[in-house]
Amino acid sequence: MTEKTELRGLLPEEIAQTLQEWGHPAYRGKQIFKWVQGRAVREAAEMTDLPQGLRSKIDAEQWLRPLALSRCRVSKDGTEKYLWQLADGELIETVLMPYLRSQTRDRVTVCLSTQAGCPLGCKFCATGQQGFRRNLTAGEIVSQVLDITHRKRQSDPDFKVTNLVFMGMGEPFLNYDQVRRAIELFTHPEGQNIGQRRITVSTSGIVPGIERFAQENWEINLALSLHAADDQLRSQWMPVNRQYPIEKVLDACRRYWEQGRRRLSVEYALIEGVNDRLEDARQLGKLFTRWPIHLNVIPVNPVTESGARRPDKARMVQFLDELKRQGIDAVIREERGVDIEAACGQLRGAAHGEGET
Ligand code: SF4
Known part of the structure; x- marks a missing residue:
């Protein structure tokens, strides 16, 4: 240090x-x-x-280096999307999702970026289409929460981020050490003191990262972005699958799950005409029949370059019903901030497209 x-x-x-x-x-x-x-x-x-x-x-010494806010958009549903400029000019995004629940205290979730850009090039992802710039430091990762908190406390002194998802720009397990340090900072009792069970790290399936994560002595949730149930289709949409095919990724996830203390969820972005057939649902279900995971089916956020589109409601419901028929604990996840381009990488792409930095 x-x-x-x-x-x-x-x-x-x-x-x-x-x-x-x-x-x-x-x-x-x-x-x-x-x-x-x-x-x-x-x-x-x-x-x-x-x-x-x-x-x-x-x-x-310029020891304290807050992020510079480049843009903030607020959705009709309360979701807020922040575009930050880092000291070297790189742009990253953070999404704030307040869930207001009556009778209980509010839950405020922040979706964090871990890299500027991403090297993995998933076809349905705006960040993946923009290439990799660099890893973020732990300071830049925690700053996303700290600068939102500072801003919100101007009008609400009790504002507090309660939940974190490492699901924004970048693959967290390709920046493991800095993500690990950021988690230590977020959970520190003298700092934000965010509970481990309120944190989820999402991976596209980096097997060594999942294995290392399984060895950590903590209770942080893991989410796997699967998006296809067979290797050919997955490799086409997620090139990382050529290096870490489905069977190897699921083996590593199973070892994580067998630790027994933490929750594993699987994310499946539903893309019209690509992975939304009943046959896809059957194949997907078969991967998890004797393995109680939680499956989030997410209608894909349209990304212009890839042409990926979400299926209509009836098709999504059919897909979900087929999964449930196989005994899978699956839900269609609530969409947030569609009107403000809240999908990872969309705001950064829009800013570049408009010449904003
Ligand atoms: S979906 Fe995640 S892993 Fe894939 S390109 Fe986008 S940021 Fe990277």
Whole structure:
């Protein structure tokens, strides 16, 4: 860890180490961590119980680096999509999904990006069509939540993100170490303190990543983006399948599931004329007959380049009924933010298309 690592990417003891090198007491590491991760401050000046000299030093070192908001769109259904510009000009997206439930406290979910772009090139995905730029740092990953929190608390001081899904731009398991660190930061009791069971990491099927994830001593949920039940079709739409075919991916997922403490869900984007036949539902069901997973069937968000379109409602219901007939726990997942291009990579693509950066 070098002193150049941004403050938002550091744990209290790591902050303390740098402070000691600067001649400040170690206990201030925890104090600063609480300000940065718990209270989501964007400037050293907001850390009012720090000596002025230390605040100036943090500014001089540019140690606290909030994200620059490039655009925010709000959907009719309450979903908010943020486009951020990173220090080197790269653009990433984050989606905020408030679910208002009566009688209970609100659930606020944030869908996070882990890479700028993505190298995996899934055909139905706007990010996949834009290529890979670079991995995000842990600081940039947690900043997506911290900067939304800071913004929302201007009008609602009690605002808190309660759930996280690593399902935005990029493949989390191709940036494992930084994602791991971000999880440590998010779950830290002196920071956002988000419960492990409220976090889901989604993968396109990177087998070594799933295996490593299964070894972690935590209770974080795993979601597999499957989208096709046979290798030929899956390889066509998700090139990663050529390296990690369905059987190998499911073997790794089963080992994860056998740990018994955590939930596995499977995502299936339904694309008209591609994977929406009853035969596809039968094949899909067969993969999980003796394996109680939760299956989310998601009507694909239209991506202009691929021509992928969602089937009509009747066809989706038929597909779902066939899965249920086989005893699969499946639902059609509620669509969020369609009117604001909330699918991963769409807003970034739109911004580039309009010449916005
Ligand atoms: S769906 Fe996920 S893994 Fe596939 S290209 Fe898009 S971001 Fe990458």
